[in-house]
Amino acid sequence: MIKRILNIALAYVGVVIGAGLSSGQDLMQYFVSFGKLGIFGTLVLGVISVFFGKIIITLGSYYRSNDHFEVLSQITSPFINKILDISLVISCFVVGFVMLAGAGSNLNQQFNIPFWAGSLFCAVLVILVSFLDFEKITSVIGIFTPMVFIMIVIIAIYTFVGHQFDMNELEQISKTIPSPMPNIWFSVLNYFALCVMTGVSMAFVLGGSIMRIGIAEKSGFLGGLVVSIIITVTTCILYANVKLVSTVDIPMLAIAKEIHPLFALGYALVIFGLIFNTAFSLFYALAKRFSSKKPARFYPVLIGTVVVGYALSFMGFKELVSIMYPILGYIGFAMLIILAIAWLKEKSNIKGEKFLRRKMIRLITKKYDDNQEYTKEDKEKYHKLGEDSVVDTQSIKSDIKDMVKEQLEDNHESK
Template structure:
């Protein structure tokens, strides 16, 4: 169970911290541009991130969603559902192509490779990895998260050890950084709303892969905490190095170069991995959405959208961040409101479903445990609980049986 929580939480962090956050570009525009107040803003953002991390993953588990529309259709009215569905589709595609652009910028800045080469490699990897089974995909999404966390801590220690800072100079340089936001409070809300818009499609799918709601809750909290720590630490590092960071597309990569060339090389690959994580999650969720009624269309849709995204990525990474992110963030305000209302309305039902699934798991465990008797009464109770579940009766019964059988198979190996 602990392994499952870690896998999902790391995958969630990997989905959220894409090219902008791990490279530092969006944090420069959203927070560092406001100086010390921007750092305070990231702390507030961190608290919000933990709360909504739990909400998003848990709602996905509660509704056992395969794509975001399955959750939205349950928590929003028909008109709002349609608006948010369209907004998420646009968000997946736009931020996906921004990630591909970030892949091009990353390898261009570090290795001098042509912009088109880095983007093409990222697009190709998205298509290849999509052919793996979902458990392996979850592992791929989370693999770079602990690495980038360690590397960011190393950068932070290097930045703040045995150095003094002229805060007046840092404030003055920060003030020259253009920001798409009028003040830090709107900035933090817009940034988080954007993060939700980009994370929700895949986060619902991640949550939908979890049967135990308690596991989903813990995964969301841990994932949200990971995101909040990384955002705050990276913003502090960027602020302390703002003179250098304000002059490049990939500021964290430029700061890493000050430590050691080999460290910088590794960090470039890690950023590239995180760019891929987010890009893959967005295009994967987009293809899932459009193929929900016909799974055979999944791969043609995914390949087609990735190819179009790659073609449009030549608009440029920095420019795309400054233009598209604020627009999507404002649309995300509606999503935050809907998620909050849904959580308040469904909280007692989620708690009931949580205990219902526990009872079903305990009952069906008797069937596969040689030391227990699975009676006719147990079978009838199991079926009745399945009918009481918010999920389709046959689906919930089948999934719980598979979960328990898998556990027994693992125990006997």
């Protein structure tokens, strides 16, 4: 159970922390540009991140979603659902090609690899990984998250231990950084709404892969907490080094180079991994959305959108962040409101569904556990609970059976 929670939480962090956050570019524009007030803003954002991380993953699990449309169709009116669906499709595609641009900038800044080649490598990787099964994909998405967490801690130690700072100078330089936002409060809301718009589609899919709602709640909470810590610590690092990084595309990589060339090499590779995580998640979720009724469309849609996204990535990473991110953030305000309302309305139903699934798991375990007796009464209860579930009866019964059989087989093999 703990392993599953960690896998989903790290995958969620990998989806949310893309090229902008791990590179530092969006934090420079959204928070560092406001100086010390920007750091306070990241603390507020952290609280919001934990709250909505739990909501998003839990709603995905509750509705057992395969794409964002399945959740939105349950929590909004058809008209609003259509608008949000279109907005999420656009967001997935736009941020997807921004990530491809980030891959090109990252490899160019560290290795002098031509921009087009770095973006192409990331695009090809997105297509190849999509052929793996979903469990392996989840592991791939989460693999770079602990690495970047450790590296950011190392950069923080290098930055703050034994150093003194001229706060007036840092404030003055910070104020010279262009910001797409009029003030820090707009910046906090816009940035988190942007995170939701870029991450919610894949987060719903991640949540939908979890049968136990309790695991989904813990995964979302932990994922949101890790995101908030990384955002705050990274912003503090960038603020302290603002004199060095105020004009570069990948600010955190510039700081990493100050520590050691080999460390910078490792950090560049991890950034690329996180860029890939977000790019893959967005294109994957987009393809899932357009192939939900016709699975055969999945690969043609994914390959087609990646190819078009690669062509559009040549607009430039820094420019794309400053133009596209605020627009998507404003669209995301509506999403935040709808998710919060849905959570409040469905909270008691989610709790009921959580206990319902627990009962179903206990009952069907009797059938496949040689040490327990599965009675006719148990069978009738199991069927009745399946009918009472928010999910399709046959689907929930079949999925729980498969999950229990797999768990018992794993336990048997481990003995």
